[in-house]
Amino acid sequence: MxxxxxxxxxxxxxxxxxxxxxxxxxxxxxxxxxxxxxxxxxxxxxxxxxxxxxxxxxxxxxxxxxxxxxxxxxxxxxxxxxxVGPGIRTGLVIKYDNPKEAGSDRIANAVAAIESYGAPVIIVDFGTATTFTVVDEHRQYLGGVIAPGVKISAEALFRRASKLPHIDLVRPASVIGRNTVSSMQSGLVYGFAGQVDGIVRRIIAEVGSPYRVVATGGLARVVSPHSETIVDVDPFLTLKGLQLIWERNRGRHEYNKM
Missing domain, CATH: 3.30.420.40 (ATPase, nucleotide binding domain)
Structure with missing residues (x-):
């Protein structure tokens, strides 16, 4: 879960x-x-x-x-x-300033991404927030980026601009919107694809070497086709990571006490 x-x-x-x-x-x-x-x-x-x-x-x-x-x-x-939390065996070295702050869903994503795609890797998770998780070639969880998610941004538009309608988050026919709905869809879909590419490129420039980029989360399939940096889309990455973490802790004394 x-x-x-x-x-x-x-x-x-x-x-x-x-x-x-x-x-x-x-x-x-x-x-x-x-x-x-x-x-x-x-x-x-x-x-x-x-x-x-x-x-x-x-x-x-x-x-x-x-x-x-x-x-x-x-x-x-x-x-x-x-x-998933402190004391649970994951196979990762958490390099956060305070490791307890590392989100358990992001840890699960990292575990699954290493298993399926190798390291180094950047995981982009399109959830309530859009998160970027960076894992180096030594399986060290370096940290990442947390940005407002697609739905949060869409809801902010609806609330703050009274004339803008609620829309379906789908790709419009063209980048240049010919009406209000397609203009909003373009801003959300292509705007977030551009955000992903910009942040990923800055991360790669900072670490100094190429990283594979994997996307997951509810809206990954909507945004990923328009990204130039996302290589793989795995909608069940978090669940796969949770299964792997359970395997690695099965039968441990600490787990048996829970």
Whole structure:
């Protein structure tokens, strides 16, 4: 489970094979029972209700929901979850000034990107915020960039400019918009593609060597085709990283105490 500010993404793995995946809204008011009913219902609806859950791995940037999530995991899935944070084995060397500040979703992204694409690597995650995570050839998590996300920027336009309509975030027919909607779509899609390329090029200039660029997140497939620096798009990168982290901590004493 990857719990973000806007959405929670869940994946069910058999070994390293992703058998099913779901995206739900992150609800700060949801109880453990409500969440348990929803999660088990999604698994049942996918005709996988006969699957035995051996473990649960969680990244979260929303601390206030964790009590309900952990209670749900124990009550409805029969497992105490592994929550990615300090003391968890990841295979990374965290070079943040304060390693505890490194986002658990970004750590999961880095673990999966190294496994699938090698290092050095830059991961661009199009979520509520657009984050850039930089991992060098020694698997050192160097840090990165956090910028407002595509949806945050779109919502700011809607709120601040009363005449601008809500729009679908899709690529317009041309960069030059011929109406208000296509002009806004162009600004968001091509604007964020340009932002990605500008930041990636500055990162590469700063580190002094080329890095592979991998994109993930809900809007990665919308923006990535218009970027000149993104090489790979992997929409399930975070979930894959959580599965790998669970593997690396399976059976450890610290995990068993959770």
């Amino acid at each position: 990857d719990i973000g500010n806007s959405n929670t993404t869940m994946g069910l793995f058999g070994d390293r094979n992703l058998l099913g995946h779901w995206r739900i809204s992150t609800n700060l008011e949801q109880t453990a029972d409500e969440l348990g009913f929803l999660v088990t219902g999604l698994i049942k609806n996918a005709k996988m209700d006969n699957v035995r859950v051996d473990g649960i791995s969680i990244s979260s940037v929303v601390p206030s929901v964790m009590y309900a999530v952990e209670e749900m995991a124990q009550t409805y899935l029969g497992q105490s979850p592994l929550v």
